[in-house]
Amino acid sequence: MIDKKCPICGGNSILHRKYGKESCIKDYKYLYKEIPENLDIIDYELYRCTNCDLVFAAPLIGGSESFYTWVTSHSNYYPTEENPRWEWIQIKEYLLQNKNVKTILEVGCGEGAFLSFIQKAVPGLSCLGIDTTTSACNECMKKGLDVYNGTLEEYINGGNKKKFDMVVAFHCLEHVEEPMQLAKEMLDITDEKGMCIVSFPYTDMKMEKVFITANNMPPHHLSHWNYKSCKKLAEVLAANMQIVSPYAPRIKDEVYQLLLNMYYPIWKPRDDINFFNVALIALIHPLKTLKAVKCVILKDRIVTASQIGKATQKRRVPWFVMLILERKDKAFMG
DSSP: OOOOSOTTTOOOEEEEEEEOHHHHHHHHHHHHSOOOTTOOOOOEEEEEETTTOOEEEESOOOOOHHHHHHHTTSTTSSOOSSSOOHHHHHHHHHHHHOTTOOEEEEESOTTSHHHHHHHHHSTTOEEEEEESOHHHHHHHHHTTOOEEESOHHHHHHTTOOOOEEEEEEESOGGGOSOHHHHHHHHHHTEEEEEEEEEEEEBOOGGGGGTOOOGGGSTTTOOEEBOHHHHHHHHHHTTEEEEEEOOOOOOHHHHHHHHHHHHHSOTTSOOTTOOHHHHHHHHHHOHHHHHHHHHHHHTOOEEEEESSTTSOEEEEEOOSEEEEEEEETTSOTTO
8 A cells, every 4th residue: 555644744645646657758758859668667646745735756666777877867967066056056155154064974976076066165174975876986986085885874874973064965855765764864964063954946836737847756756845844844853944045037037948948848959049939939829828927926935045044035936945954952053
């Protein structure tokens, strides 16, 4: 029997949508044009917790090794030192102003792009990466990075007692089958005066009425997070929280990007696309365009900060956020 209890708070859930194998394959064909003949995918349902609003896959089973080998083989899947995530820049700026952070652990470090980036930007840091993919760990070692090949649970159970000033995981939480366990392990290995940082897509369910991207659905993403589910996660962990995000694009720019994604999949050349191409889409598909405009205007407005540790305000949320967790017995961001 499939467990439909919320993996964060244990609350009851209701069916949010069905997402079968055929739908997944169709969406991936739109996204990437060509897919492997025997792509390892199963039928899923998505449930929404009636207590904390977390949307999660049932069954909570992630993609196979062959699935992830294929997905991650596409260009621009992984960020690079030359094209860093916005979160990396945020953390760099914070560390340059807060010299008390000496040690960093990255969970899901991949081939070590963030570790290389941050050690070059902030000299003197002691960094460790953890990843389950052997080939990725080998690449880290070639770069001279310290890395552990395995899960965070295995690392902790192996007798490693060291606590870190900062523990980070970029776009991992939404992929794992036990997000609560991962978040707890990360906080447990964070120093009592340190901070735990996880980043993920902010999923405003209204947007699904207009456009669904395969990479935000199972088996790729197993959970969808919003403000209420983040707050519940912090509550269950007995932690203080702050959400940090870049400013949302202007409404017209966001509508433009949404229409572009709806009608120009990433495998199509976009070099010659301009405002007039998208305006033509709007004329040909007026109802969908109106839905897109409505969804962007009505996107969630949440309390968030534009920088780590800075003042918060209520504003329209962008596509991605960072969740900062600290122990409640510590003065937050102190």
